[in-house]
Amino acid sequence: MQVQVHPLEPFFRQAVRFSYEETLGLNDPEMTAYVAQMLCGFTQAEDLYKVRDEWNQPIEDLEGMLKAADPVYGTALSFDAERAARKAIGDYTLFVAGMYPEATLSGPHFHPSVGELIQVGKESYTIVSKFNLFEYEAEAPLFARLAAGFERCVLGLALVRDQLGPGQLLPRPRKVM
Numbered sequence: 001m002q003v004q005v006h007p008l009e010p011f012f013r014q015a016v017r018f019s020y021e022e023t024l025g026l027n028d029p030e031m032t033a034y035v036a037q038m039l040c041g042f043t044q045a046e047d048l049y050k051v052r053d054e055w056n057q058p059i060e061d062l063e064g065m066l067k068a069a070d071p072v073y074g075t076a077l078s079f080d081a082e083r084a085a086r087k088a089i090g091d092y093t094l095f096v097a098g099m100y101p102e103a104t105l106s107g108p109h110f111h112p113s114v115g116e117l118i119q120v121g122k123e124s125y126t127i128v129s130k131f132n133l134f135e136y137e138a139e140a141p142l143f144a145r146l147a148a149g150f151e152r153c154v155l156g157l158a159l160v161r162d163q164l165g166p167g168q169l170l171p172r173p174r175k176v177m
Helices: 009-023 029-041 062-069 079-099 114-130 140-148 150-164
Strands: none
Touching (some): 009 029, 029 140, 062 079, 079 114
16 A cells, blocks of 8 residues: 655655755654654644644643643543654644744743743653554654754754745744743
C-alpha cells in the first residue's frame, strides 16, 4: 500500500534539510523528515491546536494544553491520551518558538516566553520518549533526540522561516498563552 505524500512535503523536507543538516550540522534524516511532516500538518490552521478539551474544542493556551495532557491532575483519560497530547504540545511549541516567536509577545494576556516554550517542548518530547514499549518502541528514540536537540531544532526552524521570507505558507497562531 502506497502512503500519500503531502504536496508540500518535498519543499519542506528540502528547506528543513538545508537548515538542519547543511547549516547546523544536525545530520539526522529521521528528525528532518519528522519536522518536515510536522510543517505540512500545520499548513492547515485547524491542525495547529490538536489538543482538545472535554467538549472536543481546540485548546489554544499552553496552560490548558498541559492540563489536558495530565492523566493524574488534569483531564487526560489515559496514558495514551497523555502521550498524544504531549506529542502535540512538543510539536506546537517547536513550531511556535521556531516559526513565530513574535506570537509570544502579542495580546493583552500572559504569554509564555520563547524560553518557556522551549522548556515545555523539551519536557513534552522527553515524556513522549518514555513511552518506549509496544507500538511506541520504534518512535521513542526520535523523540529523545528531539528533546535533547530542541534548541537546535528551534534555531533550524527559524532558519527555515528566513528561507520562506514574507508571505509564508503556514498559519500564524492566534495566541500563545
